[in-house]
Amino acid sequence: MKTPILSIITVNFNNNEGLKKTLRSIETQSYTSYEHIIIDADSNDGSKETIEKYSERNTRLTYWVSEKDNGIYDGMNKGIRQAKGEYLYFLNSGDCLQGDILKKISFDGTKYIYGDMVLINNQEQRKETGPDYPDLIFFFYNALAHQACFIHHSLFADKLYDTRYKIIADWGHSFQSIIMEGCSYRHIPSTIAECDGTGISSNYIDVQTERLKWLKENLSHQLYSTYIDILEYNKSEFKAIIPTMNHTKKFQKRARKLVCWLLKLNAIFSSHHTPAEDIYNSILYRPFSNK
Structure with a gap:
């Protein structure tokens, strides 16, 4: 064969x-x-x-x-x-x-x-x-x-x-x-x-627990904190305007590049990160919604 x-x-x-x-x-x-x-x-x-x-x-x-x-x-x-x-x-x-x-x-x-x-x-x-x-x-x-x-x-x-x-x-x-x-x-x-x-x-809770553990172990402290911040932003009212723009491939590609650039920028220059414990728990127990 x-x-x-x-x-x-x-x-x-x-x-x-x-x-x-x-x-x-x-x-x-x-x-x-x-x-x-x-x-x-x-x-x-x-x-x-x-x-x-x-x-x-x-x-x-x-x-x-x-x-x-x-x-x-x-x-x-x-x-x-x-x-x-x-x-x-x-x-x-x-x-x-x-x-x-x-x-x-x-x-x-x-x-x-x-x-x-x-x-x-x-x-x-x-x-x-x-x-x-x-x-x-x-x-x-x-x-x-x-x-x-x-x-x-x-x-x-x-x-x-x-x-x-x-x-x-x-x-x-x-x-x-x-x-x-x-x-x-x-x-x-x-x-x-x-x-x-x-x-x-x-099992949503078990899955999210392992994902957060993996992220903590595989991302730097700066990148992990920034990622948690991005997820917290994703829950905010501002994200409601994104679906309106997100219908084109050009915007999606640019948005992905922007997020990656923000991660790198934050890791280099940030000296302060939002405490993650409360955010961690809210993300862990919050099922995802596309609404």
Whole structure:
């Protein structure tokens, strides 16, 4: 098998029925330049037998293992270490590709290619649309779901997922890649996958707690304080005028550059920062609203 463009990585633990759905959604793809890697965490519900049968009929399964691990991100990192594709895509057990979607993706070298997804919650469906311009405000209240992202392999060359975080390690990776390092990105207006919307990442308080912890650990004190200030500004009355102007791509690009410039300027010259504790708590317990 020649080097594939795409490595699909599936992590599973005792979710045999969900795994079967995931495998069926992959087998229906007409796209062929992919390899499949399955990392099972020593399941005892028949998952290993399902993988063995799958390996007999799908020659694109290039690697699989069933052994104990230290959580979902440890499993995803194991898959990354085995992957050979130019792009990596994480479709874990229970998540399913939508239709024949892979043939519609143009793998053009853009570092982060992402689309839309459908969340399934107690038989109810909710579409999550990816942003055209993921900025600082988007990343604090939202995430680029890994089920909708095709990530260039080079972005994992010197940083795997941080297993100290149990919920937001993929969010941290995308924040660092797009916001801090300025990698290229592109939103495609297509639904990539559907996934379970009732998992641990659906707990808003836990997610925000981990995000704030990650920001404190990965930003300087000055940048962290400025970021909190920007989020506090986002709650103010003044932000109501922004949607009126925010309908053009030119304005969105300029606004993003302005925010990044303000962050740098504040870090260099500011000797006073707004105390963050009250703001921290108000942000932590305030659900995001587009209104």
